[in-house]
Amino acid sequence: MTKKIAFISEHASPLALLGGVDSGGQNVYVAELCKQLATKGYEIDIYTRKDAKEIPTTVCWLKGIRVIHIQAGPEAFVPKEELLNYMSAFTNNMIAYIKKYQLDYEIVHANFFMSALVAHQLKKRLHIPYVVTFHALGKIRQLHQKEKDAFPADRISIEQLIVRDANQIIAECPQDQEDLINYYEANPAKITIIPCGFSHDEFYPMDKTLARQALNLPGKEKILLQLGRMVPRKGVDNVIRALGRLKQVTKIKLVIVGGNADTPDPNKDAELRRLQAIAEQEKVVDSVIFVGRKNRNVLKYFYNAADFFISTPWYEPFGITPLESMACGTPVIGSDVGGIKYSVVDGKTGFLVPPNDPDMLAKKIQHGLTNPAYYNYLCQNSLNRVNKLFTWECVAKQMQQLYEKVIRTSYKPVSTFSRSSSLTSIPLMGVRPGFREPLYQQINRNLYE
Numbered sequence: 001m002t003k004k005i006a007f008i009s010e011h012a013s014p015l016a017l018l019g020g021v022d023s024g025g026q027n028v029y030v031a032e033l034c035k036q037l038a039t040k041g042y043e044i045d046i047y048t049r050k051d052a053k054e055i056p057t058t059v060c061w062l063k064g065i066r067v068i069h070i071q072a073g074p075e076a077f078v079p080k081e082e083l084l085n086y087m088s089a090f091t092n093n094m095i096a097y098i099k100k101y102q103l104d105y106e107i108v109h110a111n112f113f114m115s116a117l118v119a120h121q122l123k124k125r126l127h128i129p130y131v132v133t134f135h136a137l138g139k140i141r142q143l144h145q146k147e148k149d150a151f152p153a154d155r156i157s158i159e160q161l162i163v164r165d166a167n168q169i170i171a172e173c174p175q176d177q178e179d180l181i182n183y184y185e186a187n188p189a190k191i192t193i194i195p196c197g198f199s200h201d202e203f204y205p206m207d208k209t210l211a212r213q214a215l216n217l218p219g220k221e222k223i224l225l226q227l228g229r230m231v232p233r234k235g236v237d238n239v240i241r242a243l244g245r246l247k248q249v250t251k252i253k254l255v256i257v258g259g260n261a262d263t264p265d266p267n268k269d270a271e272l273r274r275l276q277a278i279a280e281q282e283k284v285v286d287s288v289i290f291v292g293r294k295n296r297n298v299l300k301y302f303y304n305a306a307d308f309f310i311s312t313p314w315y316e317p318f319g320i321t322p323l324e325s326m327a328c329g330t331p332v333i334g335s336d337v338g339g340i341k342y343s344v345v346d347g348k349t350g351f352l353v354p355p356n357d358p359d360m361l362a363k364k365i366q367h368g369l370t371n372p373a374y375y376n377y378l379c380q381n382s383l384n385r386v387n388k389l390f391t392w393e394c395v396a397k398q399m400q401q402l403y404e405k406v407i408r409t410s411y412k413p414v415s416t417f418s419r420s421s422s423l424t425s426i427p428l429m430g431v432r433p434g435f436r437e438p439l440y441q442q443i444n445r446n447l448y449e
Contacts, residue, residue, distance in 0.1 A: 002041055002043050003041070004042070004044075004103065005105060005107055005108070005403070006044075006047060006105045006108045006128075007030055007044060007108075007109045007110075008046075008047045008094075008109070008115035008116075009026060009048050009111040009112065010048060010049050010072070010080075010083060010087070010112065010115045010118070011048075011049060011080040011083055011112065011114070012027045012030060013027065013046075013048040013049075013051075013067065013069075014027055014031030014034065014061070015067055025135070025196065025319065025320045026111055026135045029196055030046060032197065032199055032392045033197075033395060033396060034065050035199075035392070036396030037399065037400065038065050040396065041064075042064065044065045044066070045065075045066050045103070046061075046065065046066070046067045047068050047070055048067065048068070049069070049073070049086070049090060050069035050075055051069075051076060051077050051078070052075060052076065052077075056069070057069050057097075068097060070090050070094050072086040072087070073086035073089065080114075081150040084151075084154065087114050087118055090118055091118045091122075094122075095121075095125065105128050106128075106407050107131065107403050107406055107410075108128050108130035109131050109132075109403075110130055110131070111132075111133050111135060112135050113155055113159050114158075116130070116132040116134070116158075116162040117162070120161065120165050120166075123165070123167075129406050129407065129410035130166060130167060131166060131169070131402065131403070131406060132162055132166045134162075134169070134317070135317055135318075136317045137159060137176075137179055137180070137183065137184070137317070138155040138156045139183045139184070140179055140183070140315060140317075141315075143315075144314045145233065148232075160184055163184045163185075166190070167190075167406045167409075168191075168405075168406055169186060169190055169192070170191075170192055171192070171194075172194070172196060172317055172339055173195060173317075173338060173339040173342040174342060175337070175338045175339065175341070175342065176193075176317055176318070176338070176339070177191050194398045194402065195318065195389070195390055195395065196319075196323065196390070197323065197391050197393075197394065197395040198320070198326075198327045198390060198391065198392065199391075199392055200327075200391065202297075202324075203300050204300070205304065205328055206300070206301075206304045207304075211300075211301045211302075211305040214301045215298075215302065217253070217255065217289075220251070221251040222251060222253070222307050223253050223255055223307055224252065224255070224306060224307065224309075224310050224365065225254075225255050225302055225303065225305070225306035225308070225309045225310065225325070225330075226239050226258075226310050227258060227299065227321055228257075228311070228321050230256075230258040230271050230272065230275070231271060232271065232274075233314045234313045235311075235313045235314060235355055235356065236256060236275055237275060237278050238312045238355065238358050239254060239256075239310045239358075239361065240275060240278050240279050240282060240284065240288060241278065241282055242310075242359075242361035242362040242365065243287055243288065243362075244283060244358075245358055245359055246365060248366050248370055249365070249369050249370070252369075253288075254284075254287060254310075255306070256275070256288065256290050257293075257294055257299070257302055259290070259292050261293060262292050262293050262294070264290040264292045276288075299324065300324075300328060303325045303327075303328035304328045304329070304330065306330050307330070307368075307375075308331060308332070308350075308368060308369070309321070309322065309331070309332045310332075310361070311332060311333075311340060312333070312334060312335045312353065312356075313335055313337065313340075314335070314337070314355050314356065315335075315338055315355075316337055316338040316340050317338055318338065318342075318343075319334070322343050323386055323390045326350075326382035326385065326386040326390075329382060329383050331351075331368065331375070331379055332344050332349065333350055333351045333352075333353060333361065333364050333365065333368070334350065335353065336352040336353060336354060336355075337355060343385075343386075348377075348378070348381045348385075349382040350378055351364040351367075
């Protein structure tokens with residue numbers, strides 16, 4: 001019998017253009033994992049927030065996969081840091097959709113802490129088990145961003161709740177697992193490490209000269225690539241500063257893919273203005289090419305056109321872009337953090353460097369580009385490693401095993417639509433006079449009033 005799965009990804013739709021402030025790895029993760037699961041016979045509904053009036057509620061996206069847009073707040077873009085107050089509406093409207101069409105899901109896969117809060121309510125009200133991939137943890141974000149972290153303080157309480165309540169937690173790398181245990185006291189028995197992946201259909205080696213011709217990039221210069229969301233924590237400024245410190249490599253370009261628009265406009269993008277100012281300070285303006293946001297179907301050309309892909313964020317829960325680059329045979333120089341230090345093997349498939357260290361980054365770039373035989377070694381090792389460990393087929397197989405374990409061990413006595421509509425509210429902790437009730441408790445309470 002076909003198993004039905006509900007994915008929840010409140011701010012990251014698989015249909016969104018990548019490279020914007022809130023569009024990146026999570027969008028790819030949900031899209032590619034669902035594609036592979038569909039080939040294994042699953043029927044999948046992906047629930048995401050409706051962020052534009054013209055979007056239909058239900059989109060039959062691919063065979064076996066629908067994208068369902070749930071009304072929750074304005075039908076317009078809202079930064080993910082401001083979405084928590086709309087999760088109560090998201091929950092109620094998602095449940096209304098499920099009941100209207102009499103959908104009976106075996107399991108829910110929540111992505112990010114707000115989606116997990118919705119899944120927590122589905123488990124309480126409809127008795128559907130759920131697994132969660134956090135993609136990022138609030139406590140780790142606070143360590144690095146401090147006062148610049150714009151998420152509500154209640155994020156930490158919600159994540160702590162989810163860590164206790166979820167049937168299983170998916171850690172994307174060993175560092176993610178360690179953080180869940182050390183910062184959230186997660187039960188190790190409830191954590192399964194399943195990495196992200198790449199698609200053979202999208203990313204594969206091609207002739208470097210042809211790739212550069214397709215993008216109208218210089219044919220004889222060395223090219224570094226930075227690709228992804230253009231936000232401060234991604235460390236794009238670090239790569240620009242490293243460019244100014246290169247000594248032995250003179251004919252070189254840094255191509256930066258990403259931003260809020262297809263055509264870069266510094267008048268509308270504060271981060272772009274900041275990066276352009278740094279390029280001027282470092283006297284490398286003529287060597288930096290901002291190309292803007294690009295559709296996913298052309299990214300393989302950028303990876304193949306590059307000599308090195310650079311990714312030096314302050315922190316990174318996993319990072320899918322290094323896998324995509326390695327799948328094209330282009331080695332990676334990345335920060336020695338999070339998932340990057342899991343996917344990149346220092347000295348064998350690329351290099352690991354400290355974040356915010358442009359001098360060390362420049363040394364590694366020079367070392368890689370001035371030793372042709374060693375560079376070819378890095379390229380071949382990158383291809384071997386990524387194809388052995390990080391395909392979406394491999395990821396989906398591991399995920400299927402986890403789902404089946406959760407479904408098998410979760411007692412689901414009757415169909416969703418045979419259950420009593422009389423629901424018992426979640427017990428709340430005692431509230432002291434003058435004490436502000438945590439937001440996740442407010443949401444729990446409001447759902448039953």
